[in-house]
Amino acid sequence: MKKIVLILLIGLLYEAAWAQDKYAIMLTDKNNSPYTFANPSAYLSQRAINRRVQYGIALDSMDLPVNPNYIAALQNAGAIILNTSKWLNSVTVDVSGNANALGTILTLPFVKQAIVAARPLPPVADNNKFSFEMQSLEQKQTSLQKVAAVSSFYNYGNALNQIQMLNGDKLHDLGYRGNGKIIAILDAGFFNVDSMTAFDSLRANNRIIATYDFVSHDTNVYDDHTHGAMCFSIIGANDPGNIVGTAPEASFLLFRSEDAFTEKLIEEYNWATAAEVADSAGADVISSSLGYSVFDDASMNHTYADMNGRTTPISIAANMAARKGMIVVSSAGNEGNSAWHYITAPADADSILTIGAVDASGAYAFFSSTGPSFDGRIKPTVVAQGQGTFVSDPFSNIVFAGNGTSFSCPVIAGLATCLWQAFPMANNMQIISAIIQSASQYNIPDSLLGYGIPDFDSAKSTLLSVFNPYSGYNDFIKSVYPNPFNDQVIIDFYADSNRKYELDVFDITGIKVVASNGIFQP
Numbered sequence: 001m002k003k004i005v006l007i008l009l010i011g012l013l014y015e016a017a018w019a020q021d022k023y024a025i026m027l028t029d030k031n032n033s034p035y036t037f038a039n040p041s042a043y044l045s046q047r048a049i050n051r052r053v054q055y056g057i058a059l060d061s062m063d064l065p066v067n068p069n070y071i072a073a074l075q076n077a078g079a080i081i082l083n084t085s086k087w088l089n090s091v092t093v094d095v096s097g098n099a100n101a102l103g104t105i106l107t108l109p110f111v112k113q114a115i116v117a118a119r120p121l122p123p124v125a126d127n128n129k130f131s132f133e134m135q136s137l138e139q140k141q142t143s144l145q146k147v148a149a150v151s152s153f154y155n156y157g158n159a160l161n162q163i164q165m166l167n168g169d170k171l172h173d174l175g176y177r178g179n180g181k182i183i184a185i186l187d188a189g190f191f192n193v194d195s196m197t198a199f200d201s202l203r204a205n206n207r208i209i210a211t212y213d214f215v216s217h218d219t220n221v222y223d224d225h226t227h228g229a230m231c232f233s234i235i236g237a238n239d240p241g242n243i244v245g246t247a248p249e250a251s252f253l254l255f256r257s258e259d260a261f262t263e264k265l266i267e268e269y270n271w272a273t274a275a276e277v278a279d280s281a282g283a284d285v286i287s288s289s290l291g292y293s294v295f296d297d298a299s300m301n302h303t304y305a306d307m308n309g310r311t312t313p314i315s316i317a318a319n320m321a322a323r324k325g326m327i328v329v330s331s332a333g334n335e336g337n338s339a340w341h342y343i344t345a346p347a348d349a350d351s352i353l354t355i356g357a358v359d360a361s362g363a364y365a366f367f368s369s370t371g372p373s374f375d376g377r378i379k380p381t382v383v384a385q386g387q388g389t390f391v392s393d394p395f396s397n398i399v400f401a402g403n404g405t406s407f408s409c410p411v412i413a414g415l416a417t418c419l420w421q422a423f424p425m426a427n428n429m430q431i432i433s434a435i436i437q438s439a440s441q442y443n444i445p446d447s448l449l450g451y452g453i454p455d456f457d458s459a460k461s462t463l464l465s466v467f468n469p470y471s472g473y474n475d476f477i478k479s480v481y482p483n484p485f486n487d488q489v490i491i492d493f494y495a496d497s498n499r500k501y502e503l504d505v506f507d508i509t510g511i512k513v514v515a516s517n518g519i520f521q522p
Helices: 002-018 046-052 068-076 102-107 131-137 160-164 168-173 197-204 227-236 268-281 313-323 405-422 427-435 456-463
Strands: 022-027 081-083 089-094 109-117 182-186 210-213 251-256 285-288 327-331 353-358 382-385 387-392 399-403 478-480 489-494 512-514
Touching: 002 109, 022 102, 022 268, 022 353, 046 168, 046 268, 068 081, 068 089, 081 268, 081 405, 089 268, 102 109, 102 382, 109 268, 131 227, 131 399, 160 168, 160 382, 160 405, 168 405, 182 197, 182 268, 197 210, 197 227, 197 285, 210 268, 227 251, 227 405, 251 268, 268 285, 268 313, 285 313, 285 405, 313 327, 327 405, 327 427, 353 405, 382 387, 382 405, 405 456
Parallel strands: 182 251, 182 285, 210 251, 285 327, 327 353, 353 382
Antiparallel strands: 022 089, 022 109, 081 089, 387 399, 478 489
């Protein structure tokens, strides 16, 4: 009898978990908002404002938050507010507790429409969207697969091949390791990241600067799925001899937008909100190993025709993030060996980096989703190692190899961050363009590898030809004063805190008048 009661109780709890009516309420305008362009600090951090100023990105209506008066009216109608999206001008709500709420909401003058975002249906059996990556993880690695060369700054351990394939180690050796940049990772959870050995240096240096769960609406992202933790290790790990990430000195925002054990349209709206918060916080790069095409409720399914970069909520939001000056890096998807086989949203978005997968030798990985986008654009953009990619296990701290574009995506995201650190004067699209131009198939892109395997040392050279700090006096020296001077002169110049410099001064005839007394570091 006790067993029967227990089973019944579990069934009731399970039903309560999915029996929710959730809608995306699309709004008509932002009229009479208390937010103005004159006071952007009310809704953007100074870092986000600085990005807009530096790259000439004008404030527009998309920057203004959803009108709080409209939110209050939705609450008064009986809705529970979940998330808001200023880019989509929408509010996701739960109306399962009030039978009259939706009808009342639809009568409000500022409501354009209500889109079903989550129906009261149970998850499809075995619908763990990350099952491919989870099942691909190999057994415990008993020895390092490859160790770093003596000349490398890091001992990458197992991660060497996935970094060296892209010449990312050369960026690291020059001092470009992500310092000063912020990466937002949008995923399904970051289980045990607060205790994993791989992230001890990030924690010691307070480089995990914010966390938020847009599914459960709290700040704890360390008690959910392991997928985000493994993706994070590919970027942020610093466990010498075992695994070192592609941007181990960056700072991070860890956001949960995905409920791994269901597949509902509302998760795309969660992603949009998370991306907006990343923008407002001043993030430089978004790394997202998520993709959407098929849902628990088939009526929500996307079609290949929807993969045009401007239809799905998540792809619209990804495009907007790019417009706001961030680099968005998205996995292509693991559908290459399925009937669908195409990329999944937001991989179809324009102006982002969509990452496919290759194996350790650089050959196409059979599971990697293919292009082009429905409107004929090259997708994936580029590829990285996603078959046999090494990650840190959140349970044991042991290094494992797994498969998936979820793992090739963060390889590129971290190195794109390092490249941008080297050229902060370049905007997001110039960084993306340099990565594309460096790729192995730049002149002959295809639907499997896109433009191919990028070479970040070559991308650096491309950007140097445009932004060479030594090409002219005004590119490197900010000012020299006083002029004329007697016994003292101040030289104000651009410098990277991660690099060391020597200073020699020559007179107009070319004679060295001051020799450096040694190497100094800013």
